[in-house]
Every structure is written in structure tokens, then in C-alpha cells.
Amino acid sequence: MSPNSNSICVVSGLGNASGTAATARLFAVTLGYRVALVSRPRKDVEDLKKEIIASGGVAEIFSSNIPFMEIKESDIKLSVQLNMAGEEVGGTLIMTGATSAWRGQHSFGAFAAGKHGLRAISQSIAREYGPQGVHVAFVVIDGTILTKRTAIMFGARKEEGWLQDPRRALTGDMIAKTYQFLHEQPPGAWTLEMDLRPSQEKF
Numbered sequence: 001m002s003p004n005s006n007s008i009c010v011v012s013g014l015g016n017a018s019g020t021a022a023t024a025r026l027f028a029v030t031l032g033y034r035v036a037l038v039s040r041p042r043k044d045v046e047d048l049k050k051e052i053i054a055s056g057g058v059a060e061i062f063s064s065n066i067p068f069m070e071i072k073e074s075d076i077k078l079s080v081q082l083n084m085a086g087e088e089v090g091g092t093l094i095m096t097g098a099t100s101a102w103r104g105q106h107s108f109g110a111f112a113a114g115k116h117g118l119r120a121i122s123q124s125i126a127r128e129y130g131p132q133g134v135h136v137a138f139v140v141i142d143g144t145i146l147t148k149r150t151a152i153m154f155g156a157r158k159e160e161g162w163l164q165d166p167r168r169a170l171t172g173d174m175i176a177k178t179y180q181f182l183h184e185q186p187p188g189a190w191t192l193e194m195d196l197r198p199s200q201e202k203f
Contacts, residue, residue, distance in 0.1 A: 007031070012038035013096070014045050019145045020096075021048050022172030023179050028057030031180070035059040090133040092183040095122045099142045099203070102195075119193075126192055137182045140195035142203060144169045167200045 009027035014020055014037060025048075027033040035052060037059055039045040045061055052059040101119040104112035119138050126136035144150055146169040162168040175196065182191055197203060 007033045008036060009033040010036045010038060014039040014042075014048070016042070016044045016147075016149060019147055019172045019175070022176040024048060024059065025052060025055075025057075026173075026176040026180060028052045028059055029055045032057075037061045039063075092135045092137070093122075093125065093129075094137050094139060094179055094182060095119075097138055097140050099140060099195075101138070101140055123192070130190070133187070135182070135185065135187070135190050137191050138193045139175075139178070139182075140193070141170065141175070142195055142197035143201040144198075145175070146171050165200070166198075168198050170196060170198060 009024070009031075011020055011024045011027075014024075024035050024037060028035040029052060035057065037045055037049060039061060041063065049059045049061055095118060097115050097118055098111075100108055100112035101115035104116075122136055122138040125134075130136065144154060146163070150169075151163055178194075178196060182194070185191060
């Protein structure tokens, strides 16, 4: 599909561009969105940009190099003004969390605090901007996301054959299709929170 100048997909938290990259590809190449890749300078993200462009999509990288403690109030106000407070407010904001957003576990106190906070922020944004047409959804990913890195890290630690068993791990493509589903929901039936896990994942 040719790029639609009125539709923009912003993808952040790309890491090594192996998990959330699938969402960027889907929205750019299949749905025709212009994609903004928010990331620290990384070769993996540069390669993702080139791949999207070679497939007929439009993508650009925006640096996220400002340290959190150096962000100014004016930076936040400008970001909100540009992204959420225009004349035509709308779109979808999907935040990705983990199981610790629901419950804390032994030795995961600090991690759980951060994920609980992210969930609370998503709820606050949903209540503030939902009436203006912004669909905010918080998605808990409860399970291993199959990437080259996780295959190396966990390949020998999990049950034999798990890499080939689609019931035991999530893939970036699966998550991307779920995000597309959330984005295309009508305003009369928006999902606020959702959790995704493989059918064989213990919970």
C-alpha cells in the first residue's frame, strides 16, 4: 500500500529492532503509514529503516538520546502539543508492559514498581484523552518473545523443541497483528487493557 501522508505510526523501545520491528513493518508496508522510529543510534534500527524503504514504505529515525533526568518541562509540553493537543486529536497509543504491572514477585520489586507506574500512566492518559478520540491501550506481554537474541539466551534452558512450537513463545508478527486489531477498534468498543501469552505459558 502506498504511504498515506495523514497517517503516522511512532514506534519507540526498538532495542535491537527484532521484536517491535514487526509492528513498524506492518504499519509501514501493509497499512501504508509513515513510520517514525524513536531510538538511540543503532545499526539494527538503521537496517530496519532501509528494509522498510526498500519494501516501498516510508520511515525515519528520531534520536532518543536526551537522558531522562535532563528532560525539561518545556520538552514535555512541546511533545504533548505536537503529538496530542492539535486541532484534530485522535489516533492510538499502545503501551507495552509485563506481568509485573499486575503483581509483584520475589526480587522484582523495583521492576514491578516501574511497570505498575506505566500502567497507571496509561489509565490516566486514557481518561484524559479518550473523550478527544485517542484510544489508549495497555498490553501485558506475558511470555518469551522469539527473536534471534532470545533463541540464543534461552535455547538450551527451555524444553526441547520450544523454538519450533508456536504455542510456547510469542513472535513479533503475532504482537503486531494484535496491535493492528487494537488500532482498528471502533470507538464504541475500545480495549483499555489486554494481556498476551502463549497457550503453554504458565500463569
